[in-house]
Structure formats: structure tokens, C-alpha cells
Amino acid sequence: MMAQVPEDGTLLPLMEEFYTIQGEGYNTGKAAYFIRLGGCDVGCHWCDVKESWDADMHPLTAADEIVQHASKYPSKAIVVTGGEPLIYNLGYLTAQLQKSGLKTFIETSGAYPLSGSWDWICLSPKKFKAPVQQVADKADELKVIVFNKSDFAFAEHNALMVSDKCKLYLQPEWSKAKEMTPLIVEYVMNNPKWEISLQTHKYLNIP
Ligand SMILES: C[S@@+](CC[C@H](N)C(=O)[O-])C[C@H]1O[C@@H](n2cnc3c(N)ncnc32)[C@H](O)[C@@H]1O
Ligand SMILES: Nc1nc2[nH]cc(C(=O)O)c2c(=O)[nH]1
Ligand code: SF4
Numbered sequence: 672m673m674a675q676v677p678e679d680g681t682l683l684p685l686m687e688e689f690y691t692i693q694g695e696g697y698n699t700g701k702a703a704y705f706i707r708l709g710g711c712d713v714g715c716h717w718c719d720v721k722e723s724w725d726a727d728m729h730p731l732t733a734a735d736e737i738v739q740h741a742s743k744y745p746s747k748a749i750v751v752t753g754g755e756p757l758i759y760n761l762g763y764l765t766a767q768l769q770k771s772g773l774k775t776f777i778e779t780s781g782a783y784p785l786s787g788s789w790d791w792i793c794l795s796p797k798k799f800k801a802p803v804q805q806v807a808d809k810a811d812e813l814k815v816i817v818f819n820k821s822d823f824a825f826a827e828h829n830a831l832m833v834s835d836k837c838k839l840y841l842q843p844e845w846s847k848a849k850e851m852t853p854l855i856v857e858y859v860m861n862n863p864k865w866e867i868s869l870q871t872h873k874y875l876n877i878p
């Protein structure tokens with residue numbers, strides 16, 4: 672964690688906040704307020720939000736202020752993403768969100784230990800920095816990005832780490848979607864414990 676980010680989670684480097692439709696995974700299609708925290712060292716070469724990586728680029732913001740903003744929208748669903756949000760202690764932020772009657776959802780690579788209280792955990796594991804077992808145990812949804820054919824074996828390896836109740840998704844990497852989507856379709860038809868997840872917000876041209 673960066674030196675100037677207090678351990679108590681009351682200040683967090685905020686890259687952006689926006690109200691949109693959850694585009695991916697189990698909750699696709701539902702309105703949600705997104706909180707995007709800066710800072711990530713996982714280093715996915717195809718990451719679609721590389722501007723988030725350097726935490727120093729994003730102002731330390733009071734978690735209380737973030738909660739105030741998040742409370743103003745019709746949907747109660749709040750998605751915390753990044754960057755890699757679990758770099759930070761999310762205990763304070765999620766406690767305050769839940770106290771305000773909001774539901775807490777996280778998008779994480781699982782590369783750092785779990786902090787915070789979550790109504791929904793989406794684990795998107797990466798080859799570049801393996802997820803910790805503690806996050807895999809608690810994941811409600813496993814969403815593996817398919818960049819090439821070897822990612823099907825990587826997906827099965829990660830499916831062994833999650834609980835029986837965890838939903839399983841394969842999502843094409845955006846720049847390879849034309850090539851990989853037909854392979855995912857075939858894989859899901861042959862292995863129906865998996866479902867396909869598309870980045871629907873990109874087709875809709877919304878954030
Ligand atoms: C930008 S990440 C931030 C949260 C966290 N660092 C993670 O990777 O889960 C949000 C989601 O977008 C996915 N993602 C990032 N770049 C992508 C791309 N080029 N194509 C498809 N999905 C992508 C990630 O796997 C993750 O599920
Ligand atoms: N609409 C929309 N849905 C999303 N689901 C996960 C996202 C993320 O970047 O974490 C994301 C995003 O950036 N936009
Ligand atoms: S872990 Fe998430 S934010 Fe970090 S580089 Fe990978 S996709 Fe991007």
C-alpha cells in the first residue's frame with residue numbers, strides 16, 4: 672500500500688465514480704454506481720483501464736464523501752472496482768455503504784487479502800499475480816478473461832479454487848473478442864457449468 676494512504680481506510684485514491692449499468696457477469700443489466708479506486712500492480716497487458724495503475728495520479732478522497740455521492744442514485748447497488756481495490760483496507764468504506772442501506776459489490780483480481788463486508792464478490796483471477804485462496808473461498812462469481820486458447824485450462828484451474836455455489840463465467844478479452852467469442856460459445860455448449868459474459872457496456876457505448 673502507498674505510504675500516504677491511511678491503514679484505517681478512511682481515505683482512498685479515487686479515480687472516478689459513475690452511475691451506469693453493470694455490463695459484465697451475473698449482475699449484467701442492473702443499474703449500479705461504480706467507485707473506481709486507483710492503484711494496481713497486477714500488470715495485465717490487455718487491461719482496459721491502465722490509467723488506473725498509478726495510485727499517485729488519483730486524489731485521496733474521504734470514504735465518507737464517496738458514500739454521500741453513492742447514496743444519491745436510485746439503485747442501491749454499489750460496485751467497488753479499480754485498479755485493484757483490495758490493495759486497500761475496504762472495511763470502513765463498505766461498513767458505511769451498508770449502514771446507508773446500500774449493497775456492496777466488488778470487482779477484484781483476488782491478488783490481495785480480502786477486506787470489507789461484501790454482498791457480492793466477483794473474482795477475475797489473473798495469471799500475472801495469482802489470487803489468494805481466501806478470496807476464492809468467498810467468491811460469488813468467477814469471471815475468467817479469455818485472451819487465448821490457454822485461458823480455458825486456466826479457467827478450469829481457477830474453478831477448482833472456488834465454492835460449489837460460485838457462478839462460472841468466461842469473458843472474451845475485448846481486443847480478441849472477434850476471435851475468442853466463437854471459441855467461448857463452443858466451450859460453454861460443451862461445458863455448461865460455464866456461462867458466457869460479454870462486456871455489454873462497450874456494445875452499448877456507456878461507461
Ligand atoms: C479493470 S478490472 C478492475 C478490477 C480488478 N483489478 C480485476 O481485474 O478484477 C475490472 C474487470 O474488467 C476485466 N477486464 C479488464 N480488461 C479487460 C479486457 N481488455 N477485456 C475484457 N475484460 C477486461 C477484468 O478482468 C475485471 O473483471
Ligand atoms: N458498465 C460497466 N460495467 C462494469 N463491470 C465491471 C467494470 C469494471 O471496470 O470493473 C465495469 C465498467 O467499467 N463498466
Ligand atoms: S488486475 Fe484488473 S486493474 Fe489490474 S491490470 Fe489486471 S485488469 Fe487491470
Ligand SMILES: [Mg+2]
Pocket residue numbers: 719720
Ligand atoms: Mg471496466
